[in-house]
Amino acid sequence: MLLEAIRLALRSIFRNKLRSFLTILGVVIGVAAVIAMVTVGQGSSAQVSASVESLGSDVLVIRPGQRGFGPPSGGTPVRRFNLRDADALAELTRLRAVAPQATSSETVVYGNANTSTSITGTNEAWAEISGWTFASGRNLTANEARSGAAVCVIGQTVREKLFGAADPVGQQIRVKAIACQVVGLLEEKGAGSFGQDQDDIVVMPIRLVQRRLNGNDDVSTIQAAVADNVPTEAAIAQIEDLMRERRKIGFGQEDDFSVTDMKELASMLNSVNSVLSGMLSSVAAVSLLVGGIGIMNIMLVSVTERTREIGIRLAIGATGRQVLTQFLVEAVVLSLMGGVIGILVGLALAWGAGVFMAIPFTPSAPVIALAFCFSAVVGVVFGYFPARRAAQMDPIEALRHQ
Amino acid sequence: MVDATPPLIEFRKVSRIYGTGEAEVRALDGVDLQICRGEFVAIMGPSGSGKSTAMNIIGCLDRPSAGDYLFEGTPVQDLSPDALALLRRHYLGFVFQGFNLLPRSSAQENVELPMIYKGLPAAERIARARSALAKVGLDGREHHQPSQLSGGQQQRVAIARALAGDPMVILADEPTGNLDSHRSHEILLLLQELNRKDGITIVMVTHEPDIAAYAKRLVIFTDGKIVKDEPVTAAATETAAEAV
Numbered sequence: 001m002l003l004e005a006i007r008l009a010l011r012s013i014f015r016n017k018l019r020s021f022l023t024i025l026g027v028v029i030g031v032a033a034v035i036a037m038v039t040v041g042q043g044s045s046a047q048v049s050a051s052v053e054s055l056g057s058d059v060l061v062i063r064p065g066q067r068g069f070g071p072p073s074g075g076t077p078v079r080r081f082n083l084r085d086a087d088a089l090a091e092l093t094r095l096r097a098v099a100p101q102a103t104s105s106e107t108v109v110y111g112n113a114n115t116s117t118s119i120t121g122t123n124e125a126w127a128e129i130s131g132w133t134f135a136s137g138r139n140l141t142a143n144e145a146r147s148g149a150a151v152c153v154i155g156q157t158v159r160e161k162l163f164g165a166a167d168p169v170g171q172q173i174r175v176k177a178i179a180c181q182v183v184g185l186l187e188e189k190g191a192g193s194f195g196q197d198q199d200d201i202v203v204m205p206i207r208l209v210q211r212r213l214n215g216n217d218d219v220s221t222i223q224a225a226v227a228d229n230v231p232t233e234a235a236i237a238q239i240e241d242l243m244r245e246r247r248k249i250g251f252g253q254e255d256d257f258s259v260t261d262m263k264e265l266a267s268m269l270n271s272v273n274s275v276l277s278g279m280l281s282s283v284a285a286v287s288l289l290v291g292g293i294g295i296m297n298i299m300l301v302s303v304t305e306r307t308r309e310i311g312i313r314l315a316i317g318a319t320g321r322q323v324l325t326q327f328l329v330e331a332v333v334l335s336l337m338g339g340v341i342g343i344l345v346g347l348a349l350a351w352g353a354g355v356f357m358a359i360p361f362t363p364s365a366p367v368i369a370l371a372f373c374f375s376a377v378v379g380v381v382f383g384y385f386p387a388r389r390a391a392q393m394d395p396i397e398a399l400r401h402q
Numbered sequence: 403m404v405d406a407t408p409p410l411i412e413f414r415k416v417s418r419i420y421g422t423g424e425a426e427v428r429a430l431d432g433v434d435l436q437i438c439r440g441e442f443v444a445i446m447g448p449s450g451s452g453k454s455t456a457m458n459i460i461g462c463l464d465r466p467s468a469g470d471y472l473f474e475g476t477p478v479q480d481l482s483p484d485a486l487a488l489l490r491r492h493y494l495g496f497v498f499q500g501f502n503l504l505p506r507s508s509a510q511e512n513v514e515l516p517m518i519y520k521g522l523p524a525a526e527r528i529a530r531a532r533s534a535l536a537k538v539g540l541d542g543r544e545h546h547q548p549s550q551l552s553g554g555q556q557q558r559v560a561i562a563r564a565l566a567g568d569p570m571v572i573l574a575d576e577p578t579g580n581l582d583s584h585r586s587h588e589i590l591l592l593l594q595e596l597n598r599k600d601g602i603t604i605v606m607v608t609h610e611p612d613i614a615a616y617a618k619r620l621v622i623f624t625d626g627k628i629v630k631d632e633p634v635t636a637a638a639t640e641t642a643a644e645a646v
């Protein structure tokens with residue numbers, strides 16, 4: 001009987017293709033929006049946690065200038081760090097490792113191939129702090145970092161562009177006037193928190209970048225790893241005390257540098273993420289509600305149009321329950337179709353957005369199952385009233401209806 | 403009736419009243435009627451005489467306001483709508499003036515419909531629908547839609563549909579009202595044959611005396627009451643013509 005009802009429902013849905021399509025559009029849009037929002041949201045929080053993990057969970061980033069995202073306050077130029085600041089930080093007991101960084105953006109050449117990439121000058125501690133591992137070759141050594149030797153470590157994206165599939169270790173690449181030997185190849189890390197390609201990188205000794213590329217002694221940021229069993233706050237306090245002293249900041253004056261805890265940053269990003277996708281999902285849920293009302297409206301029209309058919313069915317012995325089942329099944333089949341199309345559209349949107357914003361595509365089975373069930377519920381809830389109206393018809397009146 | 407078995411259809415002082423107070427209309431007014439197995443009864447009367455109301459009550463589509471309706475000796479006036487639906491499904495077949503076929507379903511599907519509600523398996527349904535269509539002379543037209551069939555053929559599909567439910571009674575409400583005299587003749591011969599060969603009881607409402615002449619018994623309603631109830635003879639149908 002149920003099978004018959006489903007067959008009948010499909011027939012009546014396909015008899016009126018355009019109307020059925022317009023009817024389910026609301027559900028399609030609602031489900032697609034929810035699926036897309038949730039999938040993109042989960043993808044980007046997965047990415048944030050991945051990039052925090054790849055940074056190491058106990059990493060502090062020390063930057064010159066006041067905390068905040070606004071433009072630097074007028075008049076006072078930002079006081080840069082230098083390598084002596086990094087050395088002083090390295091002495092601190094509450095830190096395990098310190099890696100100063102100086103960055104530049106250059107074109108890197110190998111043979112006929114070249115690529116424009118970001119150059120990071122740092123020391124040997126960098127790899128461990130930022131959670132990099134090596135696919136082949138080795139890390140910079142302490143000596144190379146100190147002396148500014150012409151060696152470098154490259155990321156997978158740079159390798160691909162310059163060497164293709166070949167092993168780059170031992171080859172010479174050229175950056176401006178520096179001929180530089182590749183000593184190591186990094187493992188792939190993927191996209192970072194803001195969608196940037198973390199593998200598009202060349203790492204060199206910091207002195208080499210300072211002298212030969214930037215032409216100054218500036219250190220742009222300093223990364224530090226907190227020592228084992230030390231609370232992050234304690235380490236931050238120690239850093240702040242030291243830097244205030246070194247930079248001669250008087251009592252009551254604001255810091256002219258900032259210390260960022262990556263964990264804190266990640267949780268902030270994640271909460272922004274979930275608030276946003278929660279808001280958008282509730283807008284989408286409203287659209288599902290509207291879609292349900294659309295289904296109810298069309299089912300009511302359909303019941304009225306088919307009054308005579310209902311009369312015939314009742315006269316030849318259909319019970320009210322059987323008529324109710326028929327129309328309820330039709331509403332549920334309609335909204336499930338909307339749900340399935342919506343899920344596919346939503347996944348496609350999320351995939352497209354993922355490619356566009358470099359976010360991993362992480363479809364979640366529970367969310368898809370939930371959307372499917374929810375669209376069935378929409379069909380039952382909004383199909384019940386029209387179906388009951390059909391079932392309670394008086395067969396004589398219904399047969400007389402023209 | 404000396405017969406020990408109860409009549410198939412029995413009205414005991416059946417009234418059907420529409421409206422209340424001054425607007426009250428007595429469509430049926432204390433009607434007594436007995437129809438036995440194997441009868442072919444024609445019901446005639448002017449419009450508003452209560453013949454359609456009587457038909458609806460016999461067909462379990464409506465219930466009397468007062469009095470008792472017994473089907474095979476069982477009172478049905480207090481049954482729930484669903485119980486009435488089951489009665490219609492298992493014992494009654496309907497043939498309407500307007501055919502009342504499902505427009506976008508084939509002849510075959512229309513005939514299968516009552517058997518779907520009976521819960522018969524698909525294979526049996528198809529076989530029985532085929533044989534019902536063959537019985538009314540429509541073999542080879544199983545897959546035609548009603549719009550592709552003539553009025554007479556559509557009415558045959560409707561009769562096949564009534565037969566497919568394997569009914570004890572076929573209720574025909576002006577079965578030839580939309581047909582010319584040639585097709586009417588064919589349909590009535592078919593009904594006569596079903597009555598004679600298969601022993602199906604037939605109750606038919608009509609307002610044409612020459613149609614009523616095909617039945618064995620004639621019941622005439624006027625103002626909600628039975629004014630004449632007699633075997634069909636040439637004289638009877640003529641007086642009926644005068645009465646109507």
